[in-house]
Amino acid sequence: MARTxxxxxxxxxxVSALLIWIMPMLIGTYTLTVLVIYGMLGLSLGLIWGFGGIxxxxxxxxxxxxxxxxxxxxxxxxxxxxxxxxxxLVPAIFAALLGAMMFYGRLTDVYLGVITLVVTLILxxxxxxxxxxxxxxxxxxxxxxxxxxxxxxxxxxxxxxxYIWGDPYYYVCAVALVIVFLLVTWLLRSSFGRIALGxxxxxxxxxxxxxxxxxxxxxxxxxxxxxxxLAGALFANWGEIVTPSLFSLGQSAEIIIWCxxxxxxxxxxxxxxxxxxxxxKFLLGQQSLxxxxxxxxxxxxxxxxxxxKGLAPAIAALFRAVFGRTRRKxxxxxxxxxxxx
Amino acid sequence: MDLTFVIIVETLYAVASLVLISAGLAVVxxxxxxxxxxxxxxxMMGGYVTITAVGLGVNVFVAMxxxxxxxxxxxxxxxxxLVIRHLYGRLVDTMLATWGLSLVFIxxxxxxxxxxxxxxxxxxxGFAVGNYQINGYNFFIIVVSIxxxxxxxxxxxxTRAGLIARGAMQRSDMAAALGYSPDRIYxxxxxxxxxxxxxxxxxxxxxxxxxxxxxGAYIAKAFITVxxxxxxxxxxxxxxxxxxGVVSQVFTFAISPVFGEVALLVLAVILLRAMPQGxxxxxxxGKL
Numbered sequence: 001m002a003r004t005x006x007x008x009x010x011x012x013x014x015v016s017a018l019l020i021w022i023m024p025m026l027i028g029t030y031t032l033t034v035l036v037i038y039g040m041l042g043l044s045l046g047l048i049w050g051f052g053g054i055x056x057x058x059x060x061x062x063x064x065x066x067x068x069x070x071x072x073x074x075x076x077x078x079x080x081x082x083x084x085x086x087x088x089l090v091p092a093i094f095a096a097l098l099g100a101m102m103f104y105g106r107l108t109d110v111y112l113g114v115i116t117l118v119v120t121l122i123l124x125x126x127x128x129x130x131x132x133x134x135x136x137x138x139x140x141x142x143x144x145x146x147x148x149x150x151x152x153x154x155x156x157x158x159x160x161x162x163y164i165w166g167d168p169y170y171y172v173c174a175v176a177l178v179i180v181f182l183l184v185t186w187l188l189r190s191s192f193g194r195i196a197l198g199x200x201x202x203x204x205x206x207x208x209x210x211x212x213x214x215x216x217x218x219x220x221x222x223x224x225x226x227x228x229x230l231a232g233a234l235f236a237n238w239g240e241i242v243t244p245s246l247f248s249l250g251q252s253a254e255i256i257i258w259c260x261x262x263x264x265x266x267x268x269x270x271x272x273x274x275x276x277x278x279x280x281k282f283l284l285g286q287q288s289l290x291x292x293x294x295x296x297x298x299x300x301x302x303x304x305x306x307x308x309k310g311l312a313p314a315i316a317a318l319f320r321a322v323f324g325r326t327r328r329k330x331x332x333x334x335x336x337x338x339x340x341x
Numbered sequence: 342m343d344l345t346f347v348i349i350v351e352t353l354y355a356v357a358s359l360v361l362i363s364a365g366l367a368v369v370x371x372x373x374x375x376x377x378x379x380x381x382x383x384x385m386m387g388g389y390v391t392i393t394a395v396g397l398g399v400n401v402f403v404a405m406x407x408x409x410x411x412x413x414x415x416x417x418x419x420x421x422x423l424v425i426r427h428l429y430g431r432l433v434d435t436m437l438a439t440w441g442l443s444l445v446f447i448x449x450x451x452x453x454x455x456x457x458x459x460x461x462x463x464x465x466x467g468f469a470v471g472n473y474q475i476n477g478y479n480f481f482i483i484v485v486s487i488x489x490x491x492x493x494x495x496x497x498x499x500t501r502a503g504l505i506a507r508g509a510m511q512r513s514d515m516a517a518a519l520g521y522s523p524d525r526i527y528x529x530x531x532x533x534x535x536x537x538x539x540x541x542x543x544x545x546x547x548x549x550x551x552x553x554x555x556x557g558a559y560i561a562k563a564f565i566t567v568x569x570x571x572x573x574x575x576x577x578x579x580x581x582x583x584x585x586g587v588v589s590q591v592f593t594f595a596i597s598p599v600f601g602e603v604a605l606l607v608l609a610v611i612l613l614r615a616m617p618q619g620x621x622x623x624x625x626x627g628k629l
Contacts, residue, residue, distance in 0.1 A: 055433060105614050110376065110432065114568045115610055121561055122606045129599040249557060253440060260437060294448025300441030304434050305427060 005189055009182060016178045020171065029170040031282060033238050036173045038278045039271035040180055040231040042258040046270030047184055048224035049259055051193065053200030054217060058116035059255045061123050062091040062225040064246035066232025068127070071242045074151040076138035080237075081157040087233035088226045095225030099218040106214075108203075117249070124247040147243030154237045173234050177271070180227055184267055187223070196220055257300045263310025272312060343471030348594055354479040356586030357486035358545065362559050363566040363578055364489055365538030370567050371574035372510045372530045374432065375425060378439040380538050380563055381556025382446035387413045387542025388551045389454060392461055401464045401547075409543030410536035417535020421528055429527070443556060450553035458550040478547060485544055489537070494575050506530060565609045571619020580620045584608065 023032055045059045069090040073083035102115055131144025140148060154169065156162040164172055187193050198206045199213055207213045236242045245251065254277075262273020277299070284292050307314055366380045377383075387409040394404035420442060428435045465477040497503035506526060509516040513523040542559075549555060566585060570577025588608050593601030616623045 101614060105617060107613065107617050110436075110568060111613055111617050113436070114565060115613055117561060118565060118606045118609050122603055125599060125602050125606070249561065253444070256437065256440075291448035291451045293444045293451065297441045297444025297446075297448060301424060301438050301445065304438040304441065305424065308434065 005186075008185060008189075012178070012182060012185065016174075016181070020174045020178075024167075024170065027279070029167050031279070033170045033173050034235070035275040035278050036170070036177050037231050037234045037238060038258070038274040040173075040177050040234070041228055041255055042262065042270035042274030043177075043180065043184060043267070044224045044227035044231065045255050046259050046262070046264065046267065047187075047227065048220055049256075050264040050266065050270070051188060051200065052196050052217065052220040052224070053203075054221055054224075055113055056116045056221070056224070057113045057256070058120035058252055059224070059228055060247055060249075060251035061116070061120040062095060062228035063232040063235070063251065063255075064123065064127075064242075064244070065091045065094060066229030067236040067242040067246050068148070068232075069229070070233035070236045071148045071151045072137050072140040072142075074153075075140040075148070078152055079158075079160045080152055080154045083152075084154070084230075084233055087236075088229045091229030091232070092222045092226035096218055096222040099221035100214075103214040103217045103221070117252070120247055120249065120252055124244055124249075127244045127247060145244055147241050149241040151236075151240075153240060169237070173238075176230065176234065180230070181267065181271070184227075188267070192216070192219075254296070257296065259310075260308075261299060261303050261310055263312030263314070266310070266312040269310050269312030273310065276311075343473055346470055347473045347475060348590070350475060350479060351594075352587055352590040353483050355590045356583050357483040359562065359566055359582035359586050360486040360490060360578060361482065361541045361544060363563040363570075363582060364493070365534045365536075365541060366563045367567045367570065367574055367578045368493070368537055369531060369534035371572070371577070372506060372534075373429070373527055375429070375531075376432065376436050376439070376564070376567075377425075377534065377538075378436055378560060378564070379420070379443040379446060379556075380439075381558070381560030382443040382450075383413050383417065383535050383538035383556075384542030384545070384559050385450065385551065385553065385556040386416060386446065387539035388546035388549075388555065389450060389459075390539065391543040391546045392459055392551065395461050401461065405543040405546070406540065410540040413539025413542070414532045414536030417538075418528065418532050420535075421531040425531065426524070426527070443560070447553050447556070454553065456553060458552050460550045461547050463547040482544060485540075489540075490575060490579060497574070502529075562605075565606070569609055569612045569619055571616070571621035571623075573621035577619060577621040580624070581612075584612070584620075 027035070041059070041063055044062070045056060048054045048056060066087040070080075070083045070087040073086045074080055077083055098116075098119060102112055107115065127142065128145050130142035131146060133141065135142040135144075140151075142148065152160065154164045154172070156164065188197075195206065195211055195216060199211070199216060203213055232246065235246070255274075258273035258277055259270045260273070261277060262271065263269030277296070281292060281296065284290070284295055303310070362384070365383065366377060369375055369377050369380075390409040390412045391401070391404045394408050395401050399408065424438055424442065425435060428438055463476065463478040465481055467474055467476045467478075469475070497507055505516065505521050506529075508519075509521065509523050509526045513526075516526065517523050549558075562585075566578070566581050569585070570581035585605050585608060589601040589605040591601075592604035612620065
């Protein structure tokens with residue numbers, strides 16, 4: 001952390017403003033919006049896995065929960081401000097309960113993975129089976145595998161008639177991502193963030209120093225879920241329909257792949273990984289010669305084998321090697337530890 | 342009376358299919374502490390090998406019990422040499438790499454067999470018990486699972502190879518010092534695990550419509566069963582498969598199949614929360 005906080009914020013703002021301005025000239029804003037949303041989803045797992053050391057196999061559960069919460073609340077309320085807030089709060093509360101159950105039970109590693117995976121499956125199976133008319137929350141039918149279409153999409157707060165869609169919606173999402181990114185930066189610079197890093201490195205030692213490890217991990221987990229929930233709500237607005245596939249294992253797998261490819265233990269890595277791979281998938285979807293899944297799988301295998309630290313640290317290392325003196329010491333050991341949950 | 346019989350058979354079948362689904366993963370995890378998330382795809386490939394072989398005119402039982410395990414075992418061998426042996430001791434990395442492999446296999450299967458449902462008919466006819474019709478093939482699956490469990494036990498307990506494998510599982514450095522290469526033991530173990538996955542996929546193939554993504558339906562259940570079972574290979578497998586199978590069948594008959602599945606998953610969460618080391622980490626310590 002050689003740069004000061006102010007420099008960090010200014011750099012982020014300048015770079016992101018440039019990107020937000022330039023990118024629509026290269027890619028259509030409709031596609032770009034979803035890339036930005038995926039970037040936020042990647043960041044949510046990047047935060048709890050890369051900095052909190054919590055490998056969650058079910059990040060898609062919070063994403064889907066955010067999307068469903070938004071859809072159901074929007075149908076019942078008919079205005080989008082409160083549903084957006086609920087879409088952040090509900091996954092966060094759900095994650096806090098789930099996290100408290102896991103972390104106070106001292107579950108780690110694989111067991112954490114299994115439980116998060118199982119919870120995702122439960123949600124998926126449950127929502128999938130709610131096609132019948134008896135599954136209704138307020139005015140909203142859950143719709144089972146058909147999903148929920150036709151809810152109120154994002155509008156200017158206080159004016160349900162003024163929808164935000166198309167190009168303006170892209171700018172809303174992009175600004176939301178920048179704000180979340182800055183909040184994550186601030187969180188990691190705060191004492192909470194430093195202690196979270198300590199817990200990731202050595203849980204026992206931090207516990208012996210008097211920090212309440214379980215409580216801090218629970219809070220971290222809930223923050224990650226809140227970000228994923230926000231991404232889910234934005235996604236619901238983008239797609240204008242929510243379906244159970246948001247909860248699917250494939251979705252969870254993709255989030256993990258984004259983080260690995262982008263680079264764990266960095267803030268920008270998961271965002272780049274998410275946007276880059278999602279765009280690659282979009283391009284590959286336009287040809288039928290090679291199966292899409294095959295390429296995603298190959299990328300994951302090759303990255304785990306040959307570039308386990310991901311793109312962002314590798315590019316940073318390359319940059320330093322080419323342009324003279326290292327400003328920061330490369331921190332190989334920390335990366336490796338982070339990957340083991 | 343008839344209903345009781347049907348429920349007992351269905352419950353036994355549920356337990357047996359869980360044992361079958363999880364056996365390959367349990368061998369690989371129990372012996373090598375490697376979680377093979379491509380396990381479901383190994384099963385899927387077992388199914389496709391069976392269907393292809395039957396299509397070429399091979400007897401269905403030969404295809405299921407001999408050809409499918411051999412072919413999938415060999416694929417597993419290649420995978421172990423190319424990918425997994427570089428990642429021993431890195432639990433999370435192996436999970437991610439095998440997850441990637443599973444996607445690769447799904448992609449390959451889609452390119453080769455197309456994204457359509459294929460299947461073969463069950464080779465054993467059903468019969469009636471009172472007013473209920475029972476699928477005769479369920480008994481075949483129950484028998485195969487029982488033979489499988491006894492077989493694994495016999496090999497591990499009774500043969501020299503089993504002794505070496507158990508030794509390497511407990512202290513690989515000691516096994517190496519005594520002149521047995523852990524590398525080759527792991528290779529053989531992974532071959533056996535993959536072959537078991539192939540066998541399971543092949544035996545279950547007549548019951549499901551096979552699509553390239555079929556593996557996903559198995560992996561979560563197998564993963565949960567194995568982790569909840571804990572460190573002891575056979576005791577863990579049987580005890581967790583029994584508890585999950587019984588609970589899910591009770592809820593299936595009492596409410597609906599969806600609740601059966603959900604009950605299984607909820608039980609898994611409760612079990613892991615109560616016994617983070619798995620059932621055999623707490624109850625049957627030191628057993629096989």
